[in-house]
Amino acid sequence: MSNVSLSEYQGIEASTWCTGCGDFPILKSVKEALVQLGIAPHQVVMTSGIGCGSKLPHYMRVNEFNSVHGRALPVATGLKLANHEYTVISITGDGDGYGIGGNHFIHTCRRNPDITHIAENNQVYGLTKGQYSPTSDLGYITTTSPEGTIEFAINPIALAIAAGATFVSRTSAGDPKHMTEVIAKAIQHKGYALVDVLQPCVTFNKKNTYAWYKQRTYRLEEEKGYNPQDRHAAWLKAQEWEERIPIGVIYQEVGRPTYEEQVTVLKQGPLVKQGFNGRIKDDIELLKEALV
């Protein structure tokens, strides 16, 4: 493990987040987790979508591809397939990752590339000023749901387990130490790893506040006998909401190969390092012969 200091990740761009925003502790935890794991900024590529949370990589010193709304995961997959030596981390919000990018979310889960997906879930649309999101609780009142939402909220934890994700976790922006631990575990996990972060939006979400989460969350690590590798137990934990909300690694499947580990072409090493003509020069004429 190389020696990496937190200052290497120090960004220069001024934040546009509101004072007290849950994104601040998330940013700190992401940096701390990378430092703890001894991963240097140039080894990391982060992708993000659009939204308050998706600005997170701007506020670090790191390689970043800031894509469009909902599209962080496929860009990340392309990067990982081109060079699987990168540590790839995608940052999305809830509308970004579970709404407009919902299809990519499902398919990335089942595809299992070695990507860490941090979803900053504030249960509301912040950047567009307070409309309901796919994770807004039923009955939640916003500018576009003045009578309260009448759609059942997406359960990202259950959805990820059902879709075949190999690492499904939740943490809370109000518990920075826990957050750093979970993010570090997610980065270390070989395969797709979801970190759903309960992130208070201090401006637009007056329901799901720091206090609201604090009253309900409990650490799974402290729950005796809980085994994240038990898919059935994980499924039951995934259903808990409102009264008690579990945080920690909810589900982990160990040993399933990642997508890139199974790709024949990548057995020769990262695609970007395979060069251009050397390997194919002698064989390429065969392609023409085969068409005679």
Added chain:
Amino acid sequence: MATFDVTIKIGGEAGQGVESSGFGFVKALSRGGVFVFGNSDYMSRIRGGYNFYQIRASSEPLFCHADELHLLLALNDQAISEHKSELVKGGAVIYNEDLKFDADSLRAKGILLFPMPLVKLAYEAGADRIMANTAAIGAAVGVTEYDFERIADVIRENFKRKGEKVVENNLKLARQAYDIAKEKYAKSFKFKLNSISGAPKRMVLHGNQAICLGAIGGGCRFMAGYPMTPASTIIEYLSANGNQFGVLTKQTEDEISAILMTIGAAHAGVRSMTATSGGGFSLMVEALGMAGCTETPIVVVEAQRAGPSTGLPTRTEQGDLEFVLRASQGEFPRIILAPGNLEQCFEAGWRAFNLAEKYQCPVIVLTDLYQSAAVRTVELKAFDFTKIPIERGTLLDEAALDKLASDYKRHAITESGISPRAIPGHPKAVFMTTSDEHDEQGHIIEDAATRNKMMEKRMRKLDLAVEEMSAPQVYGSKKAEITLIGWGSTYGALRETVDRLNKEGMQANMLHFMDLWPFPEEKVTPLLKEAKYMVCVEGNYTGQLANMIRTYTGIQVDKRVLRYDGRPVSPKFILEHLKDEVRLHV
């Protein structure tokens, strides 16, 4: 040796083996040194419906199909009703003896009828009814007096995996049909096919395969796509050959994901492409703009089919030129190539990557269903892998990055507009890019001055790119009375029309556009000014190239010949629309 130019159609229901037997015949002809053009016409369904495969075989090089039909192999009655009007005098129909149709009306038009016991022979040979197509091909070889051994070779090859017994049955069947047809009908049928000795070895391939070969040769190592007719054969071909040539293919959940993965892989320094049709391209539009804003070099193949919306899913059109030119919000540089023949498809396959990396922008290769699927014979040497240049533009290698003195700026403002490009992974070049407007470092900005500088920097790249765009290809008479103008897949039809007009004593030429954007107006304008009478031929309703010419040169073409029925433009179609011009000349 006698010259020949013969068109044969095999028509029947989907599932009757129309396409596979037709393509088998094409191979048998090509291996006999004959120039062949083959295209299929099918409905958007797996079973039933009416399909045909069309083979044009000639002693001279071919670039397109022809509508004049010489021999029809009718596997059902619909084949006759569909094509009887296309048969030339002295042409013939081979059909199963029990087929009911109005034979007298055909005879009255001088068409020969060759009833054959196709189904009976199939049963007798131990094959089933479906193998009547093999018998029909055997009979066609018989009446045209082509070399039976050529078709026998293809039968052996095609049925090998089904076992020796099946090979034997099919060979016996083809031979019997050949013998009967030759003995009974060959004498009366005047259109003959001869193998040509001493011809060079030729490939038989379609436009999508040619694009793939160019792409592989050009260093494409990543291709993501979502299946959509007529682009699917690109991901299929690259998947089949990817392991051998180091191309990673990825079928995605949708076209949005396909272009995004392509962008991700390209950002990581791998030559990457995606391929789709208009409907899938519609989904890619947002990400296309992102590639423009982030200056990511990607290649997108857009194989057009007839729209709008689902349109005619298995039919051709050139309806998307204006769409790909303007797709996505805002203004950003893009390059559009519209190859018009297999050689140009091959060229576009590798050149697109050079252009994408040199100008750090999306490159769209615009083709269509007709060109994607139609096969033609091409000499092996026409695709020369050793001559493909790999130009990666301002890409910084590790040594260059090691020497970097100051912070790397991904979007550095330069005179050419092209910024030195790093790929993530080097300690001295930790950088970001974003779909938001940004400064040189890739940080999001909103101030007017930086915005202007960045817009101007990006758009400036086109000033340089346009110099690389080729003038339209001129073919035919130097001092032409009539100039046919077109782009993309109409190349063959235009070229042959020019030949036919010149043969009739009219001076004609063609201007064919492959490089469409940035529009090479300085090269185009003098050519147009020389033209006396301009006819723009396009496979769309509005004349999108004609509009483009008017917009960028101020020149209005004299006439537009437009086809939007989903069928490919042919020489006969063009000539029918030039009757007045030809009459005036005479």
